[in-house]
Amino acid sequence: MQEIAKNEYYELAYDSARNWIHWTMRGFWPSMNDVPDFASDWAKAVEATKAGWKIYANLSELKVMPDDVKNAQDEQQRVLMEKGCQRVCCLIDSAVTKLSLNTVLKNSGMSSIVQYFTADEAEDGKTWLAA
Numbered sequence: 001m002q003e004i005a006k007n008e009y010y011e012l013a014y015d016s017a018r019n020w021i022h023w024t025m026r027g028f029w030p031s032m033n034d035v036p037d038f039a040s041d042w043a044k045a046v047e048a049t050k051a052g053w054k055i056y057a058n059l060s061e062l063k064v065m066p067d068d069v070k071n072a073q074d075e076q077q078r079v080l081m082e083k084g085c086q087r088v089c090c091l092i093d094s095a096v097t098k099l100s101l102n103t104v105l106k107n108s109g110m111s112s113i114v115q116y117f118t119a120d121e122a123e124d125g126k127t128w129l130a131a
Contacts (some may be wrong), residue, residue: 005041077108
């Protein structure tokens with residue numbers, strides 16, 4: 001596993017054996033100003049992938065996102081779709097956060113390739129993602 005970025009708000013890593021980007025978001029992000037390397041970190045992660053890549057996203061510790069974070073996520077998801085993301089397994093436990101995320105996913109066009117799982121269903125999510 002190649003670590004791309006790690007800070008108090010997120011982690012990005014690339015698993016070359018599976019061709020998966022591992023994405024973890026944590027806590028409440030006050031604003032995008034608190035994560036200045038967000039876009040460049042994602043660019044590095046995507047650059048490492050091969051055709052047919054997927055995302056294993058753990059958002060089980062994420063809190064509701066403020067508008068500027070939602071907007072940045074929306075834009076990043078559009079880029080990920082353009083760069084060929086095939087499928088996203090999303091671990092999420094909070095119904096409120098999931099509702100917020102649904103709006104972002106719909107806006108970016110990514111909702112059609114995302115499947116939600118709870119943190120307790122992580123192994124099921126990995127199985128689904130590997131299919």
